[in-house]
Amino acid sequence: MTAKTLAPTLSDRELDLVDAYWRAANYLSVGQIYLLDNPLLSEPLRPEHVKPRLLGHWGTTPGLNLVYAHLNRVIRDRDVNVVYVCGPGHGGPAMVANAYLEGTYSEVYPAVTQDVDGMRKLFRQFSFPGGIPSHAAAETPGSIHEGGELGYALAHAFGAALDNPDLIVACVVGDGEAETGPLAASWHSNKFLNPVTDGAVLPILHLNGYKIANPTVLSRIPQEELEALFVGYGYRPITVAGDDPAAVHQQLATALDEAFDQIAAIQRAARLDGERGRPVWPMIVLRTPKGWTGPREVDGDKVEGTWRSHQVPLAQTRTDPEHRAQLEAWLRGYRPEELFDDTGAPRPQLRELMPVGERRMSANPHANGGLLLRDLDLPDFTDYAVEVARPATETVEATRVLGAYLRDVIARNPDRFRLIGPDETASNRLSAVFEATDKTWLAGTGPDDENLAPDGRVMEVLSEHLCQGWLEGYLLTGRHGLFNCYEAFVHIVDSMLNQHCKWLIRNRELPWRRPIASLNYLLTSHVWRQDHNGASHQDPGFIDHVANKRPEVVRVYLPPDANTLLSVTDHCLRSRDYVNVIVAGKQPALAYLDMDAAVAHCARGLGIWEWASTAPNGEPDVVLACAGDIPTLETLAAADILRRELPDLRVRVVNVVDIMRLQPDTEHPHGLSDREFDALFTADKPVIFAYHGYPWLIHRLTYRRTNHANIHVRGFKERGTTTTPFDMVMLNDLDRFHLVLDVIDRVEGLGTRAALLRQRMVDARLAARRYTREHGQDDPAISGWTWDPNHRAPSRSQDGRSEEAR
Missing domain, CATH: 3.40.50.970 (Thiamin diphosphate (ThDP)-binding fold, Pyr/PP domains)
Known part of the structure; x- marks a missing residue:
């Protein structure tokens, strides 16, 4: 009209x-x-x-x-x-x-x-x-x-x-x-x-x-x-x-x-x-x-x-x-x-x-949202802890555990917290939130619909742009939220993230602008567990995009299990003026740390896992580093092989939750000094780094370190398809057997001494691939692997083969 x-x-x-x-x-x-x-x-x-x-x-x-x-x-x-x-x-x-x-x-x-x-x-x-x-x-x-x-x-x-x-x-x-x-x-x-x-x-x-x-x-x-x-x-x-x-x-x-x-x-x-x-x-x-x-x-x-x-x-x-x-x-x-x-x-x-x-x-004041910002009333995240009697022996879905925590965040903050995502809340195993709320919906409804209501606190629409825009507007006017998304498709909002980061940088520099709640991403259904959907769903590059932004405003976390995910999420929901990216798997996965250990590990951002190392204190022959839940699994499985097959090899396992810790402290507020970095990763020993994303990001973060020439990174090499989970890591040379090969090839003097083990690792890769082609699934001995602290070096026959190998 x-x-x-x-x-x-x-x-x-x-x-x-x-x-x-x-x-x-x-x-x-x-x-x-x-x-x-x-x-x-x-x-x-x-x-x-x-x-x-x-x-x-x-x-x-x-x-x-x-x-x-x-x-x-x-x-x-x-x-x-x-x-x-x-x-x-x-x-x-x-x-x-x-x-x-x-x-x-x-x-x-x-x-x-x-x-x-x-x-x-x-x-x-x-x-x-x-x-x-x-x-x-x-x-x-x-x-x-x-x-x-x-x-x-x-x-x-x-x-x-x-x-x-x-x-x-x-x-x-x-x-x-x-x-x-x-x-x-x-x-x-x-x-x-x-x-x-x-x-x-x-x-x-x-x-x-x-x-x-x-x-x-x-x-x-x-x-x-x-x-x-x-x-x-x-x-x-x-x-x-x-x-x-x-x-x-x-x-x-x-x-x-x-x-x-x-x-x-x-x-x-x-x-x-x-x-x-x-x-x-x-x-x-x-x-x-x-x-x-x-x-x-x-x-x-x-x-x-x-x-x-x-x-x-x-x-x-x-x-x-x-x-x-x-x-x-x-x-x-x-x-x-x-x-x-x-x-x-x-x-x-x-x-x-x-x-x-x-x-x-x-x-x-709504145009200066920090003036109106009220802290979230957060439950004690330790109340949701997964019991871990022994590391790497029981499986749990990390995001399903997080869903119970977010359910209670929503219940306690009915006027200032929203969970937003593109039609993936249930898919990402966060369904527990629907015990406290529904999905916002004012369009028509039918008899088969579930969890739809005008006053729902979960917002879903199949447009990542719209999810990001809603959440930015919500945060900029003084509220809190979390954006959960499939990892590969969050790239759709790359440019929107650019603009928000620029806003945050200036926001921090203007004394009259008050801090706002951080923009929090939970990226799940990630590259290593999108084997069923194939290459279209396999891209971990959002981390690289975020890491390019000004260090004052970006943080990236790769919690390896459920308890570390709870600790990291609680930290991010309390933070101000950041973009926080959390990458965590939704599929059943091993739990490594009890809650006390998880809190300490996340507070450090990285650290030595003594229980998985054969040289946690003394100088190691090799450092096995890992960041991300699947790289952590493969690293631990490789460490298990090494302690059994090469008991005299001194191995240190280092897990990284906050990848910004890898940068020098002169480049990022979370960065390690050279002294701290060298103490963890050594100044001259091989470092085999299993990483969730594209390998070159780790090189970029560490290129100025004393030992950079000895850091060898395995990660996603854009070799994805529809296959089994273990075949995915093998396609990208991130599997446990390949990590053992990397150790043998890079530890001085080990190549000749471990030639037979090297051959067995090559054979094991071939056997694993053959099994998937014949059975359509991974070998249960691989997919069902757990950490047994009682394993010892197996007895060997005169031909040098272990009983297990024979």
Whole structure:
């Protein structure tokens, strides 16, 4: 439908106020893009007043300012709690301009005062060396959204609204952004928003017609088709369109009043009248010219309303007098003398439109989520401990154990913790959580459905982008969560992770931004136990991607068993301002450490396993290192062979939980000093390292160590297929027999002495493969291996073969 203006919503006075505020925001936005000095045009523009490098984006900015001005009127009139999510990627000038007008910018950056000098600083810093970015970012008060990349605004907005019943999130979606896959999926978030316990999201699709150099899809389809699209998504679209400012002001004011009335009615019906159906939420389609109020033509080419206004419409203003004259006319067209007094302060009529205090969108505490963050009420994770009488003798599903712990985390934190994932909670063995909650669901249900409810705390949708976006929005507004995902497919959110890491880095550097809960990933159904699904499900490379990020904000944990998984998860849920990646298997696996040992081991991040070593204290002949549950299994099985077959060989087994410990302490806060590293791994002995992921990451983390030349890493070599679990490790030379071969080949003097054992290891690999081909499963002697501390070196016949081998 189109917003009606038969009876004007705005009085003449209100229309003047909204228009004056819009002009002021536009003036400040243009000034940021262009000016170094002369901020109030107190003299004619000269070349030295203009920046030598013109960077920024004008085209989307006037529309963002328009929406901001009108939302301020609504907030002031209704006393509602609103945050503004700016989807158009480089809308930074608008967001900064409005924060400055509202006074918030000067509160958090006292040097940028509301006077001529402060305005000069505001303009100079924008897209300037040592200044601020051109997009909405952590530096921008009121922003919860890193605007350097498109596609995530609406998911962030819905995440922010979850469990925030009094909050309305106004989310401007650019029509270029609307073409991205993550944004297209995000429209379905309305099926997961509970009007009783959650807030509301008001999407505002801003159609200005163009991207960088091309028209946008949604701006060029017929209006009837566009409205049908959003009706199909489950929204009630309200259209505002035009290029006459007064008419658009009236339309947009009417549309916003209708939308806020509908939101209030929906929430009232759900909360007071018991309405349980899925609401049809309002949204606004706003059509205005790209680069509106800017230059109409430049050098004979049309600019306003075209793609030419996308970035800097007048590109030669420092060197071209004609361009500079056009810029001055453009700026004076906003009539700055009516907007700012002689000192540079906003005139009183502008303040009439603005909300005050925390009702200002730039000062809303939800946009600085750490201010609202409350610690989780966590159960004692040691209460969920698996009993381990002897290491590596009993099997357990680590994530199933974790599920019981997460069940109680959810039960104790019904308003600030969500478990999110792409349709894999049960598959990942976390089903115990459904004893405490259901899955969030407001779409239709059938008789065969299970665990679906509007107030569920588990959120599942088959879009990793959407899961990540929801959780980021939830965390950025002061809550906690965990994202569980198949390891191979979490790569889908690589770019989203990049943006969140950049946000966290700046968040930590800004004293006025408070720490937020960490972004926690649980990656399971991992590479070594995706043998049934095959190569498409086999990729451990997300760890490499995370390890490339700034060390201040990333942590990677590879707990080898259930008790270490409990300890690591509890630690991650308590942490702040990190991205924590936990990789753990879901299949039955051996338990190695009792809870006391697990807590100590995780606190160290790595350590010698004395019970598995034949030289835990003295200098070893070889170090068997491992990181990850399957590499740990194969390493222990190899150590078992060595202690039985080569009892005089001094073997040290080192398990690594926190792989960042491998870096030098000068490179990562968790890193080991060279002295500590050499004490564990030696300065000159062979290190056979069995690693969960791609081998080169371990080399990258350790390349500066004294003994790096002797570190030999086995890991995933991109040799995957549909086969048995043990055949998978053999395909990648990570199996126990190959690890023994590596020891024989690398320990000085052992090759000749252990030639027969070497031959037997080669034969054992061949026999294991033959068994899988004949029986379709692994040899039970391999798959059922456990650690027997009573094993001794077998007796041997005169031909040198052990009785076991014969």
